[in-house]
Amino acid sequence: xxxxxxxxxxxxxISNDVIATIAGGAAVDCYGIVGMVSKNQIKDGISEILRRExxxxxxxxxxxxxxxxxxxxxxxxxxxxxxxxxHNVQTKVKYTLDQTLGLSVQSINIYVQGVRVTNL
Numbered sequence: 200x201x202x203x204x205x206x207x208x209x210x211x212x213i214s215n216d217v218i219a220t221i222a223g224g225a226a227v228d229c230y231g232i233v234g235m236v237s238k239n240q241i242k243d244g245i246s247e248i249l250r251r252e253x254x255x256x257x258x259x260x261x262x263x264x265x266x267x268x269x270x271x272x273x274x275x276x277x278x279x280x281x282x283x284x285x286h287n288v289q290t291k292v293k294y295t296l297d298q299t300l301g302l303s304v305q306s307i308n309i310y311v312q313g314v315r316v317t318n319l
Contacts, residue, residue, distance in 0.1 A: 201213055201214045201215060202215070202218065202260075202262050202267060202302070204301070204302070213300060213302070215255070215260040216255045217300075218258075218260045218267075218269075218296065218300070218302070219254055219255040219257075219258035219259075219260055219269075220254045220255060221295060221296060221299055221300070222254070222258050222260075222269055222271065222292045222295070222296060222307075223235050223254025223255070223257060223258050223271070224254065224295075225288075225291050225292045225294075225295035225296075226271055226273060226288045226291070226292055228291070229284065229287045229288050229291055230279075230284070230287065231275050231276050231279035231283075231284035231287070232273055232274070232275060232276070232284065232288065233273075233274040233275060233276055233315045234273070234274055235254055235256075235257035235258070235271070235272060235273055235274075236257055236272050236273065236274055236312045236313070237253075237256045237257055237272065238256065238257060238258075238259060238270070238272050257271065257272045257273070258270070258271050258272075266305035266306075267302060267303070267304045267305055268304070268305055268306045268307075268308070269292065269304060269306070269307045269308065270308045270310065271288065271292070271307065271308070271309050271310065272310045272312050273288065273309060273310070273311055273312065274311070274312055274313045274314070274315055275311055275313075275314055275315070276314070276315060277314050277315060277316040281311055281314075285309040285311065288307070288309055289307040289309060292304070292307050293307060
């Protein structure tokens, strides 16, 4: 599945995996994020943190009625305000997709799958 954009120069087709990889990369750069996890935790492993090449497993990209919606599954650090981290992820992912692909995103839903304590 892919998203199609029409420009004055022609048609552009962007794969959902590309959108998911860019969104996942932007999310893990945010403060308070430990990493991305799989949306299918039972099948792929309960607490496996995804590497950069597997971000598409932790991000769902949907297009409904011409609007792009993204679901992201993350793990946050212990001691951070989860609502602020989620808001920062939403803002950064929306900005990054707009600047990189010229893609306007209707909604970004964040699903916090766990909290990790980092060893000092």
